[in-house]
Structure formats: C-alpha cells, structure tokens
Amino acid sequence: MKNYIDKTLKEELEKTFAFQLNQNQYQDIKRLIFEISRRQNISTPKIINYLKTNSKVDRQTGRNKFFALKDCLVKLRFPLTSTYKNIDRKKIFLNKLQAPLKDNWTVKDTFRPTTLFFEKKTKGTYLIDNFQKHFPNLKIKQISSLKDYIKNNKFRLSELKKPFVFIVEENRDFLKPCPCTKGHLGCGYWIFNLGFGCPFDCSYCYLQQYTNSAGIILPANLTDFFRQFDKFRKKIDRPIRIGTGEFCDSLALDHITNYSTELISYFKNKNVLFELKTKSNKIENILTQKPVSNIIISWSLNPEKIIKFEEKGAASLQERLTAAKKIQDIGFKLAFHFDPIIYYKNWEKDYKKLIQLLYAKLKPPFAWISLGTLRSNRQLKPIVEQRFPKSNIFYGELLIGKDKKLRYPEFLRKIIYKKITREIKRFDQKTPIYLCMENKAIWRDLGNFQTTKDIETYLIKNNL
Numbered sequence: 001m002k003n004y005i006d007k008t009l010k011e012e013l014e015k016t017f018a019f020q021l022n023q024n025q026y027q028d029i030k031r032l033i034f035e036i037s038r039r040q041n042i043s044t045p046k047i048i049n050y051l052k053t054n055s056k057v058d059r060q061t062g063r064n065k066f067f068a069l070k071d072c073l074v075k076l077r078f079p080l081t082s083t084y085k086n087i088d089r090k091k092i093f094l095n096k097l098q099a100p101l102k103d104n105w106t107v108k109d110t111f112r113p114t115t116l117f118f119e120k121k122t123k124g125t126y127l128i129d130n131f132q133k134h135f136p137n138l139k140i141k142q143i144s145s146l147k148d149y150i151k152n153n154k155f156r157l158s159e160l161k162k163p164f165v166f167i168v169e170e171n172r173d174f175l176k177p178c179p180c181t182k183g184h185l186g187c188g189y190w191i192f193n194l195g196f197g198c199p200f201d202c203s204y205c206y207l208q209q210y211t212n213s214a215g216i217i218l219p220a221n222l223t224d225f226f227r228q229f230d231k232f233r234k235k236i237d238r239p240i241r242i243g244t245g246e247f248c249d250s251l252a253l254d255h256i257t258n259y260s261t262e263l264i265s266y267f268k269n270k271n272v273l274f275e276l277k278t279k280s281n282k283i284e285n286i287l288t289q290k291p292v293s294n295i296i297i298s299w300s301l302n303p304e305k306i307i308k309f310e311e312k313g314a315a316s317l318q319e320r321l322t323a324a325k326k327i328q329d330i331g332f333k334l335a336f337h338f339d340p341i342i343y344y345k346n347w348e349k350d351y352k353k354l355i356q357l358l359y360a361k362l363k364p365p366f367a368w369i370s371l372g373t374l375r376s377n378r379q380l381k382p383i384v385e386q387r388f389p390k391s392n393i394f395y396g397e398l399l400i401g402k403d404k405k406l407r408y409p410e411f412l413r414k415i416i417y418k419k420i421t422r423e424i425k426r427f428d429q430k431t432p433i434y435l436c437m438e439n440k441a442i443w444r445d446l447g448n449f450q451t452t453k454d455i456e457t458y459l460i461k462n463n464l
C-alpha cells in the first residue's frame, strides 16, 4: 500500500464535503487519514468513502463539518480508546507528515566501525589498541576534543548510525540519578554514565532525540569514574541500584571495551546492586568471571516479531535467552526488562509466549523484572517517521500523557500490566516486579507502593 498522501487530497475533500479547509484543518485531517491508513492497512479512498456515508458528517455545514470529520477520524484512529472514553482532542499529537530520509545509514548485523576518533588526552589508552586489534582496517584519527569535533562537523540525522567510535575522557556526569519522568514514581535507580550511543538501532530509542553526533562515545578513564564513585559513597552510603545501560547497551561492545571486567572487579561485594543491561549476547567476558551476588546481568526482552522489526542489529530472543542461561549456569543473578511493551493485534498471545519461553529456559527467582509500556517525548515521533518509515508502533493508541509524553492511555496500560504480571506470576511468585515510569494509580494495582523509597526497598531487600 502507498504510504503517502496524494497531493490532490485537499481538493478531493473540499469537493466531496463541500467546504473549504484552512491549512491547519487540512494538516490535521491529512495526518489522521495517513495514520489510519497505516495502522489499518486501508486506502485513502476507502477512508473518504466511509466518511461520506457517515450521517454526522453529512448533517453539518461549514466549520462544523470539519469538527464532525475530525471526530469521525479520531474514532477510527483510536478505536479502542474511543469505546472506553471521550478523547480530549488536546491529547492527540498530530505532527506534520515527514518524508523518509533518503540516505539514512542503517546498522548491519555485525558492528564494524570505519573510523575511530580519539581525544588527544586518551592517546595510548587500551581502548584504542583493542579497537585496532579487532578491526585492522579501522581508520584512526586524533581530535582535540569531542566538543570541537561536534562544533566543526555538521550533524545530519541520516548519519546517526554512521559506524564511528569516539574515545574520550569524561570529566563530568560520571553518575546521576535516573531522571525518570515528571510526576511519576521513580524506582531510585542511578546511572553510571559509561558511554553514549549503541551499535543497535531500535526504532523507539530515545537516544535518537538527544544525539548531536554520529557514532558511539566511549570513555577511556574508568579510574576517574571509580574515584568519583568512592567520593559519592561517602555522601550516600545506603544500598542503591545502579547500572550502565541507560545511554548505551552495557555489553554490546564489551568484547572490545572489557568494561564489564573492570566494573565487576570494582563493584563486587560493595553495598550496591550493579546491573549490566543488554540486548546482545556478548557475554564472553562475564563467563570468565566468578559470580558475585551484587552484580546483576539483565536482558531487555520483547517478542521475536518486535525484535526483528523494531530492534535492528540486536540479538534474537533465542540468542538473548541462551546467553542468559549460560550466565545463570555459572551463578550470576539475572534480571529482565519487558520494556517497551508494545500494544498491537495479538500482543497478548505474543507476550504470553515470550513469558513461557523465558520460564522454560531459565530458573526463577530473578533479581527483578521491570515492565514499561511504549512511551516517548513527542519530538521522537517525527524522527522515527524519517528513520523508520516502515515502523507502525507510533500509530498505536498513543496520546499525550500527564508527563507530556506519548503513551497508551491509563486504562490500557493497566490492562497490559495486569495481564503480563498475571502470566509471570503463573510461573514465578518470588521475583519482584516493578514498573518503569508509571504513576501512583497504576502502581497501586501492584501493591502498596507510595514512594520511591518503598520501591527501592522492595527491589533491594531480597538481593543484598
């Protein structure tokens, strides 16, 4: 099916419904028709025919005709939410149609960087050697600093996944509390900011929105991170959960960076739970380590269908579970993240199958399981439309939530969480389940959690 809107649409609408659309009105109608045709796989003429037969549209004239048309299209665009409640029109995000990028870089199954840039200060560090050993044809260039490189090299969105690596010296932002989302219940997580960027290319990835340079940024000065952490522990010495997987994948490049070896050796037996979170199967370094009870290796999971279409370059579901099994067999604790959970036709069947596979392969209890439904800042949607023109996930029933992010409406999130937790609990009563970026009302369904402290205690008490 053609996924563009014909240039004659405005004319056709005005002729068919006998009224003039102003630019904004046309913008809204065009966007709604586009999204309906994408999500329902129906053609524009069919949608117009349906509108023609709608008596509510027929009865109106002038400006009211536009409102009747829009109402009708909103019901078609959000069929489930419309049957549940009246949709506040201010919660619908109708952005301008975006043409797909013509020369977009796509990721390959195996990450093969073409150029490594290193900041002058990192000259001679092991990371540069390791990349050179793995990729003998790699071009290596010295830069004064990443900041200067960014200033002098104009970034184009189509270059986001150009296979570049930057070796830098990180001077700030070593550690920070996870910002979570406004007005929602955080879980008290801390981010160990070891790198930015990822060799995979997930359509929903929020990093796309924050990147101002192609490639992956890796710090060479781990000892500074550890020094900073020592200082931080003097101020906050309660147990915390901390991990590296927020702005990068913790293990995707571990066979080159060896970060995990350094991290495990530094964090082992400290009074913190340190998590390495991945969508890869790069576990070679972990397999050489002795298990430590406060180190947790975790995987983000989704049904294979979603992995294939929305998580380009990442390991398949079977590869992730096989890697997790090897890690569990040598005695490390595991955790899993069902995040983002995507609502689509047959979602329930696919997620149930995923949970059954997980428990067929691995032995509970795990350190934790997190659940989070698809959510994003509005600015991400046009980026995804340009970079992933075949992805339909942003044409799901996403509305602007209380935190101004695009999210499924609360009633739907409650249904999703209820069904998934029920399925998990059929196999496993012990693993603590938590919600990522959710509000108090939704948390209430899971138990008596009022504050971040309650959640932190719940997640930490069984693991330390």
Ligand code: SF4
Pocket (backbone or CB within 6 Å): 178, 179, 180, 181, 185, 186, 187, 188, 189, 435, 436, 437, 438
């Ligand atoms: S709930 Fe999710 S987003 Fe919020 S603090 Fe925890 S990990 Fe961060």
